[in-house]
Amino acid sequence: xxxxxxxxxxxxxxxxxxxxxxxxxxxxxxxxxxxxxxxxxxxxxxxxxxxxxxxxxxxxxxxxxxxxxxxxxxxxxxxxxxxxxxxxxxxxxxxxxxxxxxxxxxx
Amino acid sequence: xxxxxxxxxxxxxxxxxxxxxxxxxxxxxxxxxxxxxxxxxxxxxxxxxxxxxxxxxxxxxxxxxxxxxxxxxxxxxxxxxxxxxxxxxxxxxxxxxxxxxxxxxxxxxxxxxx
Numbered sequence: 156x157x158x159x160x161x162x163x164x165x166x167x168x169x170x171x172x173x174x175x176x177x178x179x180x181x182x183x184x185x186x187x188x189x190x191x192x193x194x195x196x197x198x199x200x201x202x203x204x205x206x207x208x209x210x211x212x213x214x215x216x217x218x219x220x221x222x223x224x225x226x227x228x229x230x231x232x233x234x235x236x237x238x239x240x241x242x243x244x245x246x247x248x249x250x251x252x253x254x255x256x257x258x259x260x261x262x
Numbered sequence: 263x264x265x266x267x268x269x270x271x272x273x274x275x276x277x278x279x280x281x282x283x284x285x286x287x288x289x290x291x292x293x294x295x296x297x298x299x300x301x302x303x304x305x306x307x308x309x310x311x312x313x314x315x316x317x318x319x320x321x322x323x324x325x326x327x328x329x330x331x332x333x334x335x336x337x338x339x340x341x342x343x344x345x346x347x348x349x350x351x352x353x354x355x356x357x358x359x360x361x362x363x364x365x366x367x368x369x370x371x372x373x374x375x376x
Binding site: 156189191198199201204210242244246249250251252253254255256 | 306307308309312321322323324357362363364365366367368369
């Protein structure tokens with residue numbers, strides 16, 4: 156099973172600041188990595204697929220990069236609605252797996 | 263518009279069974295892999311099972327193998343998850359998802375408790 160490790164566990168930032176979230180895979184997942192955003196009581200929202208492609212309707216302030224084992228989600232300038240938990244997920248090998256999540260909280 | 267609507271969740275005793283359903287609309291259901299994903303209360307996400315377009319291939323996470331069965335009815339645009347021998351650790355919100363394409367339902371809560 157491919158283990159995805161996200162860091163940091165919590166990121167405390169202010170609106171307008173840049174957020175950089177990391178996801179590291181225990182073995183290569185090529186570019187088969189996605190990012191999701193989840194707010195309390197809601198289903199996850201699909202942000203990025205295949206490492207760097209924004210899903211439909213996702214604002215340009217969200218960007219993804221990386222390949223192989225190291226990936227990054229960047230939010231260029233945090234909006235109030237961006238404070239949430241973010242998960243990475245791989246679909247390279249079954250079982251598809253998620254990271255444990257990074258919480259982006261208001262400082 | 264793609265819509266996925268889960269149903270069938272509820273309270274069940276340990277060792278019991280439950281069948282979840284997912285009604286799909288807004289896309290050609292038979293063209294897509296379909297999936298079930300779950301989230302235990304206050305915990306992270308776990309991808310539970312995948313099924314190929316024609317049902318010929320199915321994959322399960324180890325924790326549910328032999329207990330859960332994923333199936334589909336393309337004529338009814340429906341996905342199912344038969345859950346047997348349920349355990350307390352199966353308590354979670356179960357989401358229906360359109361493969362890895364990012365479309366998810368709103369989820370249905372399954373609680374396993376005596």
